[in-house]
Amino acid sequence: MEKPDNNFDAPIPGMAMTAELGGRPWQTPPQYPTVEAAIDYYIERMSSDEFSDQLIDILEMGVPVSSLVNIMQTTGAMQGLHTIDVGMLISPVLMEFIMFLGDSAGVKYTTGMEDTDEPRKSMLVNSLNKFKKATKEEKDSTDSMDEENVDMTEEVVPEKEQPSGLMARRS
Numbered sequence: 001m002e003k004p005d006n007n008f009d010a011p012i013p014g015m016a017m018t019a020e021l022g023g024r025p026w027q028t029p030p031q032y033p034t035v036e037a038a039i040d041y042y043i044e045r046m047s048s049d050e051f052s053d054q055l056i057d058i059l060e061m062g063v064p065v066s067s068l069v070n071i072m073q074t075t076g077a078m079q080g081l082h083t084i085d086v087g088m089l090i091s092p093v094l095m096e097f098i099m100f101l102g103d104s105a106g107v108k109y110t111t112g113m114e115d116t117d118e119p120r121k122s123m124l125v126n127s128l129n130k131f132k133k134a135t136k137e138e139k140d141s142t143d144s145m146d147e148e149n150v151d152m153t154e155e156v157v158p159e160k161e162q163p164s165g166l167m168a169r170r171s
Contacts, residue, residue: 025080038082064112
C-alpha cells in the first residue's frame with residue numbers, strides 16, 4: 001500500500017510572487033545615483049569591442065535605436081544600477097552614442113522616431129525579403145534553377161463558403 005501525499009507541505013499559491021521589502025534590486029539604493037555616473041557606466045560598457053559588435057548586429061537586424069535604449073535603461077533600473085528617473089534622463093545620451101556607433105560602422109539604422117505612414121515590417125518579413133533577394137541573386141548568377149518568387153507581405157484572404165444545410169439562408 002502506497003503512502004498518500006501530504007498536500008500540506010506544498011508552497012502556498014503565489015508564494016513565489018512575493019518578497020520582503022528591500023529584497024529586490026530596484027528596492028535598494030542605486031549603484032549610480034547621478035546622471036553623470038550612470039552615463040559613465042553605460043558609455044564605458046558600450047565602448048567595449050564585444051558589446052559594440054553585438055550592438056551593430058542588432059542595428060543591422062532593423063531594431064530601432066529607441067527600443068534598444070528603452071530596454072537598456074529599464075533593465076538597468078530593474079537591476080538596481082540607477083533609478084527610473086535617471087534612466088529616463090540618460091536615454092537621449094544613450095541614443096546619440098548608439099547612433100554614433102552605427103554611423104561609424106556604416107550601418108543604416110532606424111531611430112524609432114521617424115514619422116512614416118506605412119506600418120513597420122516585422123523582422124520575419126525583412127528576413128524573408130533578404131533571403132529572397134539573396135536567392136534571386138544566386139539564381140541570376142548560376143541560371144540553373146527557375147524558382148517562383150512569392151511575396152510574403154500580401155495577405156491571403158480566404159473565400160467565403162456558402163452556407164448549406166436545412167436551416168441555411170441564401171444571401
